[in-house]
Amino acid sequence: MTITPCRLDRAQNQTAIAQFLATCKRANLRKSSQIVSISLEIEPIDPLAVLQAIVRPDQRHFYFEKSGQQEAILAIDTTIELKTEGKNRFVEAKEFIRSASTNAIQFGDSETPFSGTHFFCSFSFFDQPLQENLSFPSASVFLPRWQVSRQADRCTIVANVVIDQTLDPERSSAQIWQKFQTIRAVKHQAIDLAIGLNKLARKDFSHTNHFKKSVLSVLESIQKKHLHKIVLAHALDVTLPIPFNLVNSLNNLRRLYSNCYIFSTNNSQGQTFIGASPERLVKIHNQHLETDALAGSAPRGKTAIEDIQLADRLLSSQKETHEHQVVIDFITRHLEELGLNTQRSSARLLQLPNIQHLHTPIRATVPSRVHLLDVVAKLHPTPAVAGAPRELACEQIRHYEQFERSLYAAPIGWVDQQGNGEFAVGIRSAVLNGCHARLFAGAGIVAGSNPDKELTEVQLKLQALLAALV
Numbered sequence: 001m002t003i004t005p006c007r008l009d010r011a012q013n014q015t016a017i018a019q020f021l022a023t024c025k026r027a028n029l030r031k032s033s034q035i036v037s038i039s040l041e042i043e044p045i046d047p048l049a050v051l052q053a054i055v056r057p058d059q060r061h062f063y064f065e066k067s068g069q070q071e072a073i074l075a076i077d078t079t080i081e082l083k084t085e086g087k088n089r090f091v092e093a094k095e096f097i098r099s100a101s102t103n104a105i106q107f108g109d110s111e112t113p114f115s116g117t118h119f120f121c122s123f124s125f126f127d128q129p130l131q132e133n134l135s136f137p138s139a140s141v142f143l144p145r146w147q148v149s150r151q152a153d154r155c156t157i158v159a160n161v162v163i164d165q166t167l168d169p170e171r172s173s174a175q176i177w178q179k180f181q182t183i184r185a186v187k188h189q190a191i192d193l194a195i196g197l198n199k200l201a202r203k204d205f206s207h208t209n210h211f212k213k214s215v216l217s218v219l220e221s222i223q224k225k226h227l228h229k230i231v232l233a234h235a236l237d238v239t240l241p242i243p244f245n246l247v248n249s250l251n252n253l254r255r256l257y258s259n260c261y262i263f264s265t266n267n268s269q270g271q272t273f274i275g276a277s278p279e280r281l282v283k284i285h286n287q288h289l290e291t292d293a294l295a296g297s298a299p300r301g302k303t304a305i306e307d308i309q310l311a312d313r314l315l316s317s318q319k320e321t322h323e324h325q326v327v328i329d330f331i332t333r334h335l336e337e338l339g340l341n342t343q344r345s346s347a348r349l350l351q352l353p354n355i356q357h358l359h360t361p362i363r364a365t366v367p368s369r370v371h372l373l374d375v376v377a378k379l380h381p382t383p384a385v386a387g388a389p390r391e392l393a394c395e396q397i398r399h400y401e402q403f404e405r406s407l408y409a410a411p412i413g414w415v416d417q418q419g420n421g422e423f424a425v426g427i428r429s430a431v432l433n434g435c436h437a438r439l440f441a442g443a444g445i446v447a448g449s450n451p452d453k454e455l456t457e458v459q460l461k462l463q464a465l466l467a468a469l470v
C-alpha cells in the first residue's frame with residue numbers, strides 16, 4: 001500500500017486532486033482497477049446532520065455511532081461492493097476487503113481519525129435466507145463513495161475513487177471538491193428531538209401466546225438435556241399514519257441510549273435496518289481485541305433502592321449467572337481455537353435506562369494472521385443471541401420463530417484497510433419500511449426460565465425501541 005500524505009491546501013485542492021488522479025491513472029496503465037481514498041480533515045460537523053441534509057432516501061447509507069464515546073461514521077453511496085450468501089460468506093467478505101485494500105492509495109490527511117479506506121459490512125443472522133429474495137443480503141460489504149466521520153472534535157471526509165482507464169481526473173476532482181464543500185456547509189444543527197408514541201398503532205406479529213408456548217416447549221428440551229440454552233426472539237409490527245423519520249429516530253436513540261451502538265443501513269427496496277445495541281461483538285485496534293459477554297437481564301428499579309435490589313439480585317441469581325456463563329465459556333473457547341490468549345474481567349452490570357445486563361469484557365492480543373472477519377466468523381452467533389449447543393439452538397430458532405430474523409442479532413460494523421474495525425450485534429433493532437416497522441427483541445431461555453418473565457423481558461427490550469421510533 002502506498003501512502004502519499006499531502007495536505008490539501010485550501011487554495012489549490014481541486015487542482016491537487018486532479019493532478020493526483022491523473023498521476024494515478026498514468027501509473028495504472030497496465031493494472032486493473034485500483035482504489036484511491038482522498039481524506040480531508042474539516043471543522044467539526046455532526047454526521048447525522050449530514051445524513052439528514054444530503055442523503056436521499058433511495059441512496060445507500062450506513063451509519064454507526066457510539067455517542068458515549070463521541071464517535072460517529074456515515075458512509076454514503078457505493079464505489080465497489082460484494083453481496084453474497086452461504087457458509088463461506090465471512091471468508092468471501094475478508095477476501096474482498098483484502099484484495100481491494102492491497103493496492104489502495106491514500107491521499108490527503110492520512111493521520112486524522114477514520115481517514116483512508118473503510119469497508120462497511122452487514123450480515124444476516126442465518127447464512128441462508130428462509131425465503132428467496134431476502135430484503136437484506138446474507139452478507140453485504142461496500143466501500144462507499146463518501147464517508148463522513150467524527151471523533152470528539154475531529155472530523156474527516158473521505159472520497160473513494162476507482163482508478164481505471166475510464167476515469168476523467170478533471171471531472172472527478174470537480175465532483176469530489178464540490179461534494180466536500182456541500183458536506184462542509186452542513187451546519188452543526190440540532191435535530192428536533194421528537195419522542196412520542198401516541199400515533200403508533202401496534203400489531204403483534206408473532207403472538208405473545210406463541211412466544212410463551214415456545215418457551216415452555218424449549219424448557220422441555222432443556223430438561224431432556226438436548227439444549228443448555230436457546231435465545232427466542234419476538235417480532236412486533238407497528239404502523240404510523242406517516243412514514244417513519246429515520247434521522248429523528250436515530251437522534252432519539254442516541255440521546256436515550258448513549259452507551260449503545262446506534263446503527264442504520266438501507267437496501268434498494270426502501271427498507272432501513274436501525275437499532276440501538278448494547279452488545280459489542282468484537283473490536284480490533286492495533287491488534288488489541290475487545291469483546292463482550294452480555295447476557296442475563298433485569299429491569300431497572302423505579303427508585304434508587306429498588307434499582308440496587310434488582311441489580312444485586314441479578315448479580316447473584318443462579319439462573320442469570322448460568323445464562324451469562326454459557327456466553328463467556330463460548331467466547332473464550334472460540335477465541336482460543338483461533339490461537340488467542342484471552343483475559344477477562346469480572347462480571348459487572350451494563351445499565352441502560354430501562355434494563356440492566358450482566359456484562360463481562362474479554363480481551364486478547366491478535367496476531368496479524370488473524371483478521372477481524374475471522375473473529376466475527378468464529379463468534380457469530382454467540383449464545384447471547386442463539387444458544388448452546390449452537391447448531392441445535394439455530395435449528396430450534398428456525399422451528400419456533402415464525403419470522404425471518406434478517407439482520408437482527410447479526411454482525412454489523414466496519415473494517416479499515418489495516419484490518420482494524422468494530423462490529424456490534426444487531427439486537428434491539430427494527431426494519432423501517434415507509435409507515436411500517438418490524439421490531440425485534442429476544443431473551444435467553446435456560447433451565448429455570450419462566451415464560452411470563454421472559455415475555456416481560458422481551459417487551460421491556462421492545463419498549464426501548466418503541467420509545468424512540470417516530
Ligand SMILES: C=C(O[C@H]1C=CC=C(C(=O)O)[C@@H]1O)C(=O)O
Binds near residue numbers: 295383442443461
Ligand atoms: C437477544 C437479545 O439480548 C441478548 C443480550 C443481552 C441480554 C440477553 C438476555 O438476558 O436474554 C440476550 O442474551 C435481544 O435484546 O434481542
